[in-house]
Amino acid sequence: MNNRDLLLGIFVMIIWGLNFSVIKLGVSEIDPLLLTALRFTLAVIPAVFFVKRPQVKWRYLMGYGLIFAIGVWGMGSWSIQAGLSAGMASVLLQMNVVISLLVGYFLLKESVAAMKVVGSIIAILGLVLSVSVTDGSVTTLGLILILIASLSWSITSIIVKKAGTQEIFAFSIWGMLFAPLPLFTLVFLQSDPEQLITLNSLFNRSVIFSVLFQAYPVTLFGYWVWNRLLVKYPLSTVAPLTLLVPIFGLLGSAIFYQEQIGWVKAIACILVIAGLMIGLIKTAQLKAYLQQYKAATKRLITKLS
16 A cells, blocks of 8 residues: 555545544434434535446345444444544444454354454454443443444345445445435434424534534545545555544544543453454454564574584
């Protein structure tokens, strides 16, 4: 990956990491599902009129839009309102990688590499350890909601895979077309309808900034860059960049909300991130590294003797 694309990729990871703090800014003022509905409304309109629809079945677009919007970001935003800190939300949402592995193995009968198993076990240990955090940054409801969001992200990955499209950006835009109306409906059903009737009165600088940031830098710009990198480079080259998201998520929460990162939380986060990193290592690559290390050690011993 050339330096320009690497810097662009890192910039997007910073945006995606800080997004969790921006979500917290918004959900402190309005309903999380309403915030998510506004985000996807602005992200889709007018972009959908300028992006050609991918040649996939409508059911894939509809399924992706509903699960991605309601399952991933609706539940993810709700988890933050439910007391999960922005930093921990950014870390625990990455458990979608482990959940995808389990879904692939048990439901899709996919083979699983040894390194992915090891990495998943380490990440799960980090998840278990995070439950013992007692500084108020992890709540039971928040943890449940973020795990639902992680599961939903895994399901969206399966939908994209089943759709068989190479036009990921167009697929995302057209899929998100099905998100706003169901989200607004859920807001109407589960909360006071006055929120929708008096929507203008709910807007303040915090809400407006949160919605605009999520709609444009995070969703449109972020996914456009990510799609561009995926097309230009192998997945194994691009995927490791996502490990920066929880790091910037934690940093953003510490800077903007003074989230304390004690030893237990730090170890839990390190285990999750390390597990994901180990899962990216291919067994053949590990063998190659070990052989190189063994050869270098032999040369060193020969030279010293």
